[in-house]
Amino acid sequence: MKNEAKTAIDAMFSAGSHFGLGRSRRHPTVAKYIFGTKNRTDIFDLEKTDELLGKAKEFMNKLGKEGKTVLIVGGKKEACQAVKTTAQNLNMPYVDGRWIGGSLTNFGNIRKRIERYESLVSDKEKGELAKYTKRERMLLDKEIAKLEKMFLGIVPMKKLPDALVVIDPKYEDIAIREADNIGIPVVALANSDCDISKVKYPIVGNDATKSSISYFLGELANAFSAK
Numbered sequence: 001m002k003n004e005a006k007t008a009i010d011a012m013f014s015a016g017s018h019f020g021l022g023r024s025r026r027h028p029t030v031a032k033y034i035f036g037t038k039n040r041t042d043i044f045d046l047e048k049t050d051e052l053l054g055k056a057k058e059f060m061n062k063l064g065k066e067g068k069t070v071l072i073v074g075g076k077k078e079a080c081q082a083v084k085t086t087a088q089n090l091n092m093p094y095v096d097g098r099w100i101g102g103s104l105t106n107f108g109n110i111r112k113r114i115e116r117y118e119s120l121v122s123d124k125e126k127g128e129l130a131k132y133t134k135r136e137r138m139l140l141d142k143e144i145a146k147l148e149k150m151f152l153g154i155v156p157m158k159k160l161p162d163a164l165v166v167i168d169p170k171y172e173d174i175a176i177r178e179a180d181n182i183g184i185p186v187v188a189l190a191n192s193d194c195d196i197s198k199v200k201y202p203i204v205g206n207d208a209t210k211s212s213i214s215y216f217l218g219e220l221a222n223a224f225s226a227k
Contacts, residue, residue, distance in 0.1 A: 008053070009046045015215040017205040018044045020192030029196045033204040042192040049205045053216070056187045056201040057223035063163055064224035071157065072217075073175050074167030075099060079213050083167060086217045087153065090224060093161065094153040095175070104178040107160055114155055117147035163187065165220060168207040170194045189216045 012018065020026070020034065020042030033052075035045035063070055072094045074083035080096040087094030095103070103110050120140060123129055129137050166188040169176045179186050180198045187201040188194075189212075196202035206212035 008050050011215060012046050012049060012205065012212075015206075015211040016209050017049065017212040017215060018046050019206045019209075019212075020044055021208070025193040027193055027195050030190065030192050030194065030204050034192065044192070044205055046205075049203065052201070052203045053219060056203050057219060059163075059185070059187065059201050060165075060220050060223040061226055064226065068162035069093065069157065069159070070163050070165055070224065071095070071154070071161035072165045073099065073172050074213070076168060076171050078208060078210050079167040082210065082214045082217050084153070086221050090221055091156075093155075093157040096153055097149065099172060099175045100150055101174055102178075103154065103175070104160060104184065105181055110151070110154075111158075113147060114151050117144065117151060118155065120144050120147070160184065165217070166199075167213055167217075168194065169196065169199055169202075187220065189213065 018035075023037050023040050023042055026034070026042055033045055033048045035043045037043065060070070070090070070092050072083050072087040072092060074080060075095060075097050083094050084096045100110065121144060124140075124144065129140055132140065160182070161184065164175065164179050164184060164186045166172050166175060166186055169186070169188045169190050170193055176186060176188070176198055185200040186198070187203070188196070188199045189203045189205060189207045190196050190199065191205070191207040194207075196204065203216055205216065
């Protein structure tokens with residue numbers, strides 16, 4: 001176990017996961033996970049991060065074995081590609097752009113908009129939009145593009161997810177609040193400026209670089225897939 005922990009810590013270090021943000025931006029809820037400060041930048045205690053990651057992986061493994069649905073959320077530019085790739089590899093829904101308010105707390109209406117999108121796409125593929133005028137078809141194409149941009153990643157999500165995986169709970173604060181309001185547990189990679197009080201399984205580490213985000217998403221995905 002010690003060797004495994006050392007390997008994990010080395011991997012996190014190589015990914016730059018130990019780098020937090022400026023000390024002045026530190027949120028009190030992450031203070032106990034800070035090892036120290038260098039050049040006014042918080043440095044995470046990766047041994048503690050590894051412990052948090054272990055708990056999150058146990059939870060993800062349980063979800064995977066039970067066939068649960070996990071919604072992966074990360075709309076900021078450093079996260080969006082890794083979020084999309086990870087979700088598609090797991091065949092899970094995702095949000096890799098702006099979170100649409102009510103995606104959880106008003107899910108019924110969100111599903112209606114998704115169903116509208118699915119209906120329009122189906123009609124277009126069948127050639128049924130040909131009956132409309134050129135201007136009407138142009139407006140319908142614009143509607144399809146708008147709905148696709150908003151909802152493409154959650155089109156397969158027919159019911160509320162069983163859990164969320166979130167990159168940067170400060171950036172995705174609306175998603176965190178919605179999940180908390182309806183009791184959906186959250187796994188989140190959280191930097192030193194994040195309030196982790198409403199995150200059931202926080203992983204305190206660098207959420208601002210592609211390498212660190214990819215490392216943690218990879219670990220969570222492997223745990224979810226493991227039998």
